[in-house]
Amino acid sequence: MQKIYLKLFTVLLLLNLSGCGYNNFQSLDEESKASWSEVLNQYQRRADLVPNLVNVVKGYAEHEKEVLTQVTEARSKVGSMQVTPELLNDPEAFARFQAAQGQLTSALSRLMVVSENYPNLKADQGFRDLQAQLEGTENRITVARNRYIETIKVYNIAIRSFPQNLTAMMFGYKTKPSFTVENEKAISVAPTVNFGDKK
Amino acid sequence: MITHIKTSLLAVCTLLLFATCNLHAELVAIPSLQTRVTDLTQTLTSDQQSQLEAKLKAFELEKGSQIAVLVVPSTKPEEIEQYSIRVVEAWKLGREKQDDGILILVAKNDHKMRIEVGRGLEGAIPDLIAKRVSSEVMSPSFKQGDFYGGINKATDTLMGLVNGEKLAPPPPQANHVNMGFDNSLALFVIGCVVVGAFLSSILGRFFGAGATAGIIGGVSWFILGTLGMSIFVGIMAFVFTLIMPYLFDGTRGGGTYSSGGFGGGGFGSSGGNDSFSGGGGDFSGGGASGDW
Secondary structure, three states, X not given: OHHHHHHHHHHHHHHHHHHOOHHHHHHHHHHHHHHHHHHHHHHHHHHHHHHHHHHHHHHHOOOOXXXXXXXXXXXXXXXXXXXXXXXXXXXHHHHHHHHHHHHHHHHHHHHHHHHXXXXXXXXXXXXHHHHHHHHHHHHXXXXXXXXXXXXXXXXXXXXXXXXXXXXXXXXXXXXXXXXXXXXXXXXXXXXXXXXXXXX | OHHHHHHHHHHHHHHHHHHHHHHOOOOOOOOOOOOOEEEXXXXXXXXXXXXXXXXXXXXXXXXXXXXXXXXXXXXXXOOHHHHHHHHHHHHOOOEOOOOOEEEEEEEOOOXXXXXXXXXXXXXXXXXXXXXXXXXXXXXXXXXXXXXXXXXXXXXXXXXXXXXXXXOOOOOOOOOOOOOXXXXXXXXXXXXXXXXXXXXXHHHOHHXXXXXXXXXXXXXXXXXXXXXXXXXXXXXXXXXXXXHHHHHOHHHOOOOOOOOOOOOHHHHHHHHHOOOOOOEEOOEEEEEEEEEO
């Protein structure tokens, strides 16, 4: 008889657990990990493109050393980062990751601006292909990031709202960091257009 | 407790819904997907539209992948990439799991176009190839104002590229069974009522319910393809058929329901008319944009 009560109690507890959002957390947690992997994939794809791109540009624009070094440095910084799914649970590491990727983004866009000055480079089929690939990859990164932000929003809302927040607290589920606009300062400053005098 | 959570969840959902609605209020609306070729600018004549339509339809029947064309006046304030990904997220071109959909998007007044390639076709049509299609095939025609020519040639090129890719063959009926939750629920209830009443009157209530559960479970296995889910459906059917007489008090005998009506209507209607809908394909932002 005792056993039956025990079983009933367990079943009730289990039901209660799923009622308190525990199961919900599981699926949301998995979803956020999946969308995070997609973000990482696309960043990796971009990092893989960089060496080829640098080589092609070097061939035509040897003396653009500054920009080329910036890109290479940013690339190696990104490559040296330990990127694991656990990164998600560490807001500081996440911020570092975002900063490193942001640096590569701006270095690459500078490289693209510089390459506009070299007609021969622009006409090179290899460069144009790489450019198309880079554009596509940047777009994929944007899409993956947006989807990650959406997933994390749902996850964080679930974790913070009552009464699931009690379950989250009990099992140690924390809110996950989301992407922010990378260079807020750079965006708020209007770009200056410089005609003629090249450095 | 549970109802409490439900109401709070509902509230959150509603809030989310409103939030997204507000966000998208000023953006260009996504037209509903009815045909493969959607032209909101009256650029293509109806003759040209139906020719493209026929070609793309034949291609889907033969190869299985879905190609759609959308011509809009402008995508402002969004970039064409942002608008494009919203469109394919709503339209879900391409088959589920195969993700073999393509959208050719032209923003006429912006002088921009984009080829959005589904996940499954990123190998057949890498970004740089998509870029070349837009810059070398579409752009020259568009510059001369020949929109039909550009789009037509682009679809030919893309179809050729997709043809080189090994994809799962199209389903024999070509029209995939596109069942939403409401549809399948209705089918489930109707199936239980018809089959259950029929079998119960022959085999008795208990065995009738068992046989019904078997049939419904089998059919759902056939449709869904997952065993666990169909066992669950079967059990649901068993319980539902057992309690059915108490739900519909007067129909205990089941004589008023004739057999043979099961599901036929539901499947037939999706195959009969000419409407077009996406198959559940996924996009991750692959493809390329261009201008003219």
